[in-house]
Amino acid sequence: MPFTCITLTTMTENGDATPLVSLVGVNKHFGALHVLKNIDLTVDRGEVLVVIGPSGGGKSTLCRTINRLETIDEGQIIFDGTPLPEEGRALARLRSEVGMVFQSFNLFAHKTILGNVTLGPMKVRKKARKEASTRAMELLDRVGIANQADKYPAQLSGGQQQRVAIARALAMDPKLILFDEPTSALDPEMVQEVLDVMIGLARDGMTMVVVTHEMGFARRAANRVVFMADGQIIEQNTPDEFFTNARTDRARDFLSKILTH
Amino acid sequence: MDELIEYAPDLLAGFAENLKLSAVCGVLSLIFGTILVGIRVSPTPVLRAAGTAYVNIARNTPLTLVLAFSSLGLSDQIGLIFSDEPSTNGFWLVVLGLTAYTSTFVCESLRSGINTVPFGQAEAARAIGLTFLQSLSLIILPQAFRAVIAPLGNVMIAMIKNTTVAIAAGYLADVAFVMKDTFDTTGVSIPIFLGIVVAFMVVVLPIGFLTGWLAKRLAVAR
Known part of the structure; x- marks a missing residue:
């Protein structure tokens, strides 16, 4: 059942093996706070990437840099073969190809x-x-x-x-949908109805980057889990490997805190 | 009371000028106020600075000075002529000055309206690929307008009353001028005075009620 990223890439439509999104050496500061530290990350076509980690670790910021709702100080973000435009109509056109779902809905x-x-x-x-x-x-x-x-x-x-x-x-x-903590503002009994829709999208092959605290969703729908803390990507792996066999202390410590209750 | 009845036709003709000025300035200052707020919140720093400078200057200059400038400065000195007919020219000079002044109040009301629109609305607008102008005109301003209908009504009420300063631009036709002219011949008449007060109240009070009602009816539920 667990696909590796490599098998998925070869399975995607039109066989395009170049990643849909790649971040290279991305750095960002909020004043003195270094929120993204040298981030290198790729998202393949058809991949469901789940980003987890403690609050304030840079997950949301990372997600928002991909459609440039947050600018970056250093590095490069390439979407579908072209670097993100800085502003104007080109940026609006890029954003029209990247869906975004916010924590607070923003309808x-x-x-x-x-x-x-x-x-x-x-x-x-x-x-x-x-x-x-x-x-x-x-x-x-x-x-x-x-x-x-x-x-x-x-x-x-x-x-x-x-x-x-x-x-x-x-x-x-859209070619990609970004989910920025889509269930964090919901009453508990409403979380599942949203997750069900997202799982359906994942099954249909939509490329998704999902920042979430829903570990059940990560297990069921993710191709890859990225663990972020203190502005860095600490670890990334398949969900099965990550949840049962985390390699870093930081990730094991985080998982022990959220999976025991 | 006799003076009021005797001079009623002149006074009404004068009041009609105030209404004409109000209608034209009302429409124009809503249009220019909206453009101005677009400039004041634009992503281009130079535009923003220019908009801020204009608003602060025009809004803080006494209206009589603005009108005197549009007549003595722009028309007489710089040669801005709308019409060879002096009364028509005077009318449009008042429109120019009063619109330039009132637009800044419209702009500032709208800007406070924009501040009531949650930031997420603009982010969602940008995220689906709307340009700055599309986000502003389709998402932000429609919500901002609804939030400030009552304050905009107050701006319009102030503007209607401000048409009585038209004389400062050399436009000698509005009801305040007719009143002064009449007093010069008949002496001060309390009934004429009160008659004009009533005429303004008949126009202004319904605007207050209407905008209050609209503000409730069109409020955006969040």
């Missing part, structure tokens, strides 16, 4: 659920309203919210809002 509060999902396709991809709506309804159906399409975000539960956020990301037909 557009003044738009209906349908309006949230059709906005990107209509305004960025210039699709006709009808085409965008049809596709949006398919996606809302897929995440189980089609019957709420005319409501506003504030009328939905957290779990429902987060599923809409996933549909909004999918509507852009």
Whole structure:
């Protein structure tokens, strides 16, 4: 059952073996705080990469550098063969190919659920309203919210809002979706409905980078687990190896704290 | 009371000028105020600095000075002429000065509205690939507007009352000028005075109620 990254790469569509994302020597500071220290990381096409680690370790920052919601001080990030553009239209175009799901959902509060999902396709991809709506309804159906399409975000539960956020990301037909702690702001009983949608995406071969504290998701859906602490990638491995046989003390210490309760 | 009835046609004609000025300045200052706030929050530092400088200068200059400048400075000295007809030219000089002044208040109201929109909204807008102008016009400003409908109503109310300073730009037609002109011939008349107060209240009070009602109705639920 556990795939290694190498077998996965060869399995992906059109057989393109170059990584979809690669970070080379990435450094970032927030004032005196060195949040990303010499990060080297690649994400293969079709891979589900789960980033775990203690709070403040740089996981979210790492995730947000990939669509340049955070700038970097040093190093290079290459997406689909081209370095990330610095700003302007080129950057907007790149972002339209990278979906993002936030911890706090960030649905557009003044738009209906349908309006949230059709906005990107209509305004960025210039699709006709009808085409965008049809596709949006398919996606809302897929995440189980089609019957709420005319409501506003504030009328939905957290779990429902987060599923809409996933549909909004999918509507852009992204090459990669970034999940920045997608279940951390949810009531416990709503976590699973969001994870189920994410597991479905993973099975369908979507390339995903997921920052999470959900170890169950990491075990079930990840191809690779990256453990980050103090701004560094301490260890990366398949989930089975990582959870049963962590190589570093730092990772074993972290796992002992979260897996015992 | 007799003076009020006798001069009512002149006074109403004057008040109609105030309403005309209000309508034109209201529309223009909402448009320019929106453009101005776009400049003030733009990602380009030079634009931001220019917008901030303009807002601080225009907003902190007394309106009579702004209007006097648009007439004596821009028109007489620099030669900005809207029309060869003096009254038409005067009208548009008032519009220019009052719009330049009121836009800054519209801009600052909207900017406080932008501050009520959570930062995540802008991040989500950027994350789906919207450009700065798209994020601003499709996501940020629609929410900002709804948050500041009541304050914008107050800006409009102040602007309507400010049309009575039109005389400072040499526009001799509005109700305040007609009142002064009438007093010069008849002596001060309390009924005329009160009549004008009532006329303004009839226009301004409903705006206050309407914007208060709209603010509740259009509030963005979070």
